[in-house]
Structures are given as structure tokens and as C-alpha cells.
Amino acid sequence: MAYKFTRRDSHKVSVFILTFFSYAFFHANRKAFSNVKTSTGRVWTPSFHNASEPELKPDYLWNAHHLFNSEDSAEQYQGILDTVFMLAYAVGLFLNGYVGDRVNMRILLTIGMASSSVMVFIFGCVCEWATFYNKYFYAFIWILNGLMQSTGWPVVVACMGNWFGQSSRGVLLGLWSSCASVGNIIGALLVSSVLSYGYQYAFLMTSTVLFAASFMIFFGLIPSPQEVGLESVEDDENRENQRAGSTSVNSEEQIDRGTYHYNRLYDQEPLLSDTHDEGATSEGATVDPDDVTYNIETTRPASLSFLKACLLPGVIPYALAYAFLKLVNYSFFFWLPFYLNNAFKWKESEADQLSTAYDVAGIVGGTLIGFISDRLGKRTVLIVPMLILSIPSLFMYGNSPNNVTINIVLMSLVGFFIGGAANLISAAVSADLGCQKALRGDDKALATVTGVIDGTGSFGAALGQIAVPYLQTGLGWHSVFYLFMICMFLTMCCLFPLFIKELRSLRCCCRRTRGSVSLQHEDGE
Secondary structure (H helix, E strand, C coil): CCCCHHHHHHHHHHHHHHHHHHHHHHHHHHHHCCCCCCHHHHHHHHCCCCCCCCCCCCHHHHHCCCCCCCCCHHHHHHHHHHHHHHHHHHHHHHHHHHHHHCCCCHHHHHHHHHHHHHHHHHHHHHHCCCCCCCCHHHHHHHHHHHHCCCCCHHHHHHHHHHCCCHHHHHHHHHCCCHHHHHHHHHHHHHHHHHHHHHCCCHHHHHHHHHHHHHHHHHHHCCHHHHHHCCHHHHHHHHHHHHHCCCCCCCCHHHHHHHHHHHHHHCCCCCCCCCCCCCCCCHHHHEECCCCCCCCCCCCCCCCCCCCHHHCCCCHHHHHHHHHHHHHHHHHHHHHHHHHHHHCCCCHHHHHHCCHHHHHHHHHHHHHHHHHHHHHCCHHHHHHHHHHHHHHHHHHHCCCCCCCCCCCCCCCHHHHHHHHHHHHHHHHHHHHHHHCEEEEEECCCCHHHHHHHHHHHHHHHHHHHHHHHHHHHHHHCCCHHHHHHHHHHHHHHHHHHHHHHHHHHHHHHHHHHHHHHHHEEEEEHH
């Protein structure tokens, strides 16, 4: 029988595309600054220019407006800007994750996108055109940018979790979470295409795209099925399971499902306005529930408190693990183009393009592991091996020779393990933890839980961005990679208890499956 493309499916496609590109453009804006660090350093430092390259500003402007006297000072200040951005971003994630469950997420995301684009435009374009160079003003604008950008991730993850159920969440959110990597690629390509005209045009391009995208979000995004008269994703999945007539569930699953429906029935208002079956009319004719408009309460349900969200099973271990993991992942995000330019003396535009290999590999890793984790029904048993394998890959990449092909291969290996694990944790795992059975179906804590995990990760990333330039200028790039390897080991340690627990659960499931098969074989005989 041919599959019928329902109204719910059309909304899912729309939400997937809109949230994907909204966050991709957020990341493209962040990538603008990380990919022009060499150029901004030349403008901010009179002595920081190559004799073989044309001067970007006349000497009198350099001498009148320069910020630093040495390349190392400029590099360390760029690390400080990354740090204040990530600290503001982390604080904003906690706040916006909490707020996102209580306000209209479409409005919150639109305001964040438009405001962030304005901050980026002021930072990169207005200050340069006005030849106004002030490190305190730069820091202030970048703090505001971090706060505005923090509206993005909790909201888009919550929207995706509202529309897509847990049965396909790993592969879908693994693919969807590549939006950050796609944004990095878009940003790198935009920057490299206009960098020859001046670094300010990189900020102009990315901020304009983000501002235009905010209008698409305002007019097109539907945060949850209930806003268009459809049932929630949990109720839709339960109905599909009942329609399939699945009876091969064990007694524990039946008890949990019964408890869930008991709470749904007695602890909150029903989704429907009457007590008829979802797929039948009063005359007995069946209709497709996806084409029925339900009378749903327009008021939002009470959201989970911030403290209770932190105490949900698995949230704290994953939040701490993501702090170490995001330190490494965002260090590659902020410093990889600069590293390729500084360590191998490759052209800045070439380094911008080559750095996209890390993001492409992260997309492949997150999607592949998400697909496998859906089949297993477990995520940590796959994430921990990726973290372990990332350590030798970091060691090899830290000792990469000055060869483009070898560097890209090793960079892709690092991106597959680190970027793939980061994509899965930030999206699929966060959505799982925000919709787990401990909530008993009473509340949705998607934005809050996502804000907790990503916010904690951003605090770790903030520490990394101040550590990288100081380690590099003092001890060299090898010391930076040793820091990355230590952080990946600590990430694995945070998740190891959950890894053991899931591994035991997986073994028990395999034993029950083998026992069931042997009993069926004996009955057949």
C-alpha cells in the first residue's frame, strides 16, 4: 500500500528545514570571526603584516588606531574574545533553555537571530568602516552576540523533539545536528570568497544571511504539533504502535506503558474534546487522525523547574562530559583555520576551505552513529568507543606533516570521532533526556534540559578558548593537542558508568532474545 503523505508529515519537513538552516546560519556567523583571525590581527597590530602582502591600512591609521604591539598579544586577545563570547553564550543557554519552555519559541528564536546579526554587523563592519578600534567595545558587542546566539540551540532542539519521536530520533537528529557543521562550511566558504576584499565583508555576508533567515522563521516555524491542532508526538507514536498491533513486549514495558497512560488519563487534561476513539466518527466511519483538527487547550503546560531538570537521570553525567568534549570541539571550530595558517604557513583563504573537512567528517560520524544507536536502542555504548578512538587520532593529527592530503585525512578522522560524538550528544541525547520516562508524560523539558547540557558544555568551551592561545604562544601547538587528549579522556570517564549500565542492559536483552528464540524452537518441535 502506498504511503500517504499527511499534513503532519508536511509540517515535519518544514520544521526540519527551518530549524536546520536557522542554526546553520547562527554557526556561519560565528565562523566569520574564527576564519579572519589572521586578517583582524593584521589590522589591530602595526607590526603584524607580511612584507610580501599589501598593507591593509595606511601607516598613519595603524599608528593611530592599533590595539596591540605584537602578534602574540593580538592572538591572546582573540582568545579572550572567544572566551567572553562562550561565557555569555553559556549563561544565555541556561536562561533561554528555561525561558524556551515557557514562551513562544518562534518569537524567541526570531529575536535572537535578528539581534545576533546586528551585533555581528556592528562588530565587523561598522567598527571597520568607522576605523573605530576599541578592545572594550569589541568585548561588549561580543558578549551581547553570545547572549543573542544562545536563543538558538535550546529552541531548535525543542522544536525537533516536539515533532519527531524517539524511535527515529538518533538518525534524524544525528543528521539534523549536522546543521552546526553545515553552518561552519557555509561560513568558511562565504568568508573565503570575499576575504580578498577585506575582512569586514565576511561579517557583512554572514550577518545579512542570518537577518534574512529570521524572517523565514517568524513567518514559517511551527514549534509544536498542538499549535496546528495535531496530537503530540508521544500520543501519535502510541497510536501507531497500537495500530500495528504489536504484542511482543515484555511485562516491564507493559507496566511502564500502563503507568504512562494512567498518568496521562488522571493527572492532566485529555488532548481530545470528547471521548470517542481517535480514528472513528460518531457514524462509525474511520478517518485518518492526522487530518483531524483536535480541540487542544491553548495554554502551555507547566514546565519542569531548572533544578528538577538537572536532577533527571543522565543529565549531570552528560552535561559534565559535554563540558570537556565541547572544549575540544569548539577549539577546532575557533582555531583550526588559524592553526593551519600559523603552523603550516598555508594561505588564510586556503586554510578556511581545508578546515571544512573536519565538519564534513562530523556530519558523517553523527549520522552514522545515530542510525546505529536507533537500531540498538542505546547511545552511550557507541559514544564511549568514539571518545576512546579520538585520543590516538588527536595524537596523530598533532604530529601531522606539512602535507595537505595527509592533513585532511587525519583531520577527517578527528572530526568523525569528536564532531560526530558532539553532534549526537547535543541533539539526540539531549532530546532523549528531555522526554524520558522519569517525566511521566506530565511535562516537556526539552529546551530546559538542552540548555543545561549545552550551557555546561559552553562553560568548558570558554575555558578552552583562553587556554589555547596561551598554551600555543608559551609551549607550542603540541601542548594544545595534549590538552585535547586529556579532555577526551575525562569526557570518557564521565560517561563510563552509563556505558557499563547500558552494556549490561544490552547483554540482558540479548539473553532474553536468545531464550525466547530457543523456547519458540522447542514449542515448534
